[in-house]
Amino acid sequence: MTLSLFDQFLSPVVCWIPLVAIAIILPWILFPSPTTRWLNNRSLTSQNWFLSQATSQIFLPINPPGHKWALLLSSLLIFLTTMNTAGLLPYTFTPTSQLSINMGLAGALWMGVVILGMRTQPTHSLGHLLPEGAPALLTPILVIIETISLFIRPIALGVRLTANLTAGHLLIQLTSTATLAMLTIMPVTAIFTGILLFLLALLEAAVALIQAYVFVLLLSLYLQENV
Amino acid sequence: MLSRLVFLSANSLRSSGLIGAGLVQASRSLQTSSQRLAPVPPLPDHGGKVRHGLIPEELFEFLYPKTGVTGPYMLGTGLIVYLLSKELYVINHETIYAICIGTIIVYGVKKYGATVAAFIDSINEEKVAKAQAAKDSHISFLTEAIENEKKEQWRVEGRGMLFDAKRNNVAMLLETNYRERQHMVTNEVKRRLDYQIALQHLNRRLQQEHMINWVEKNVISSITPQQEKESIAKCIADLKVLAKTTQAKAAA
Numbered sequence: 001m002t003l004s005l006f007d008q009f010l011s012p013v014v015c016w017i018p019l020v021a022i023a024i025i026l027p028w029i030l031f032p033s034p035t036t037r038w039l040n041n042r043s044l045t046s047q048n049w050f051l052s053q054a055t056s057q058i059f060l061p062i063n064p065p066g067h068k069w070a071l072l073l074s075s076l077l078i079f080l081t082t083m084n085t086a087g088l089l090p091y092t093f094t095p096t097s098q099l100s101i102n103m104g105l106a107g108a109l110w111m112g113v114v115i116l117g118m119r120t121q122p123t124h125s126l127g128h129l130l131p132e133g134a135p136a137l138l139t140p141i142l143v144i145i146e147t148i149s150l151f152i153r154p155i156a157l158g159v160r161l162t163a164n165l166t167a168g169h170l171l172i173q174l175t176s177t178a179t180l181a182m183l184t185i186m187p188v189t190a191i192f193t194g195i196l197l198f199l200l201a202l203l204e205a206a207v208a209l210i211q212a213y214v215f216v217l218l219l220s221l222y223l224q225e226n227v
Numbered sequence: 228m229l230s231r232l233v234f235l236s237a238n239s240l241r242s243s244g245l246i247g248a249g250l251v252q253a254s255r256s257l258q259t260s261s262q263r264l265a266p267v268p269p270l271p272d273h274g275g276k277v278r279h280g281l282i283p284e285e286l287f288e289f290l291y292p293k294t295g296v297t298g299p300y301m302l303g304t305g306l307i308v309y310l311l312s313k314e315l316y317v318i319n320h321e322t323i324y325a326i327c328i329g330t331i332i333v334y335g336v337k338k339y340g341a342t343v344a345a346f347i348d349s350i351n352e353e354k355v356a357k358a359q360a361a362k363d364s365h366i367s368f369l370t371e372a373i374e375n376e377k378k379e380q381w382r383v384e385g386r387g388m389l390f391d392a393k394r395n396n397v398a399m400l401l402e403t404n405y406r407e408r409q410h411m412v413t414n415e416v417k418r419r420l421d422y423q424i425a426l427q428h429l430n431r432r433l434q435q436e437h438m439i440n441w442v443e444k445n446v447i448s449s450i451t452p453q454q455e456k457e458s459i460a461k462c463i464a465d466l467k468v469l470a471k472t473t474q475a476k477a478a479a
Contacts, residue, residue, distance in 0.1 A: 036267055039354065041274075042347045049350055090325035176320035176327075183323075194323070201327045 066227035084208030097165040106157035117226025
């Protein structure tokens with residue numbers, strides 16, 4: 001069967017056994033649970049340090065009632081970072097390039113923060129629909145625009161992550177296919193495409209980390225508004 | 228982590244009837260991790276040795292007796308050539324990408340590996356240093372306290388001498404005070420006695436003078452004028468005799 005460019009994004013199946021669950025759960029073993037030791041090995045120390053730094057950074061602007069979300073958002077950060085960076089390796093499947101997974105995460109979490117805001121402090125949450133310092137004439141239009149922007153948030157969150165990763169992977173595949181194809185015919189052009197591929201891989205590594213961080217950061221911002 | 232699994236499974240197996248207990252005992256020889264949770268066994272200082280960052284040294288040592296130093300390398304090359312020639316591994320676009328990302332990862336690890344490892348080690352060392360500092364400060368505080376205590380004990384010994392000196396001082400003050408008062412008393416008594424003596428002397432002198440005056444008065448009043456003339460004449464006669472004798476002595 002001929003491979004199309006999008007076959008790398010198909011949910012992996014081996015003999016009709018879906019492997020996507022394993023693909024999502026297996027990276028969990030990279031993060032061991034806290035040990036009974038006071039001083040740990042390097043990998044565990046670095047993970048703990050990174051996680052404590054990231055969590056304190058993200059939760060700095062959020063007032064104390066929102067700190068209940070620390071576990072959820074930090075585990076989300078770890079999940080997304082691991083999925084994205086593991087997808088950089090060749091022959092791997094990136095679960096976060098699937099719209100289903102990203103929309104599931106984005107929609108559920110966004111709805112969670114909005115409902116939290118509406119239940120605990122409805123006036124304050126609804127007040128966000130009218131930004132401060134706006135002239136009184138524009139109020140109806142502004143409220144409509146802000147409502148639309150509120151409801152577009154989950155779509156934006158999910159699609160942003162999906163699009164970034166899918167586009168990155170697709171570009172990598174295209175460039176590497178081009179390099180391979182031209183390697184025998186036009187080696188010099190193949191070298192240039194190879195350099196492009198090299199730079200693209202670097203970009204993809206950066207994007208993988210940044211997109212995960214942006215996802216979690218935006219959720220923390222929505223939380224900050226509503227808690 | 229897996230030893231916990233052994234404990235849990237052993238517990239559940241043990242409670243699950245006759246065969247369960249036998250199974251646990253039979254597999255005990257296969258259980259290699261320690262059966263006790265404390266004391267925690269120490270972590271090795273360095274991780275397992277690897278060659279080329281991926282292949283454990285144990286493979287090289289395993290193959291060395293039979294195939295020497297180049298054995299594992301021949302094995303690797305042979306495997307790769309076999310996979311490529313039989314097209315078990317097909318070279319496709321992912322291969323090019325794998326070369327790219329492999330270069331990036333190897334370069335990154337080689338360049339920043341030592342720095343990152345040093346940083347992570349410094350995190351652990353800071354932890355140890357903090358605990359060590361707390362321990363050292365506590366030890367120094369206690370040593371100081373011991374020295375202060377010894378000093379206080381030495382001071383207590385000296386306090387006896389201090390008390391003796393103070394007691395001597397006080398006794399001397401009392402003695403001085405007593406002597407002063409005694410001296411004062413003596414002086415006062417002497418003054419009074421002197422007064423009495425002076426009074427007596429005065430009396431005696433007055434009496435004497437009075438008596439002398441009375442005697443003189445009586446004597447003078449008793450001298451008649453005739454007696455006075457006779458005495459004066461006698462005196463002149465005596466004087467003349469004396470003058471004569473003296474002249475005679477002078478001439479002789």
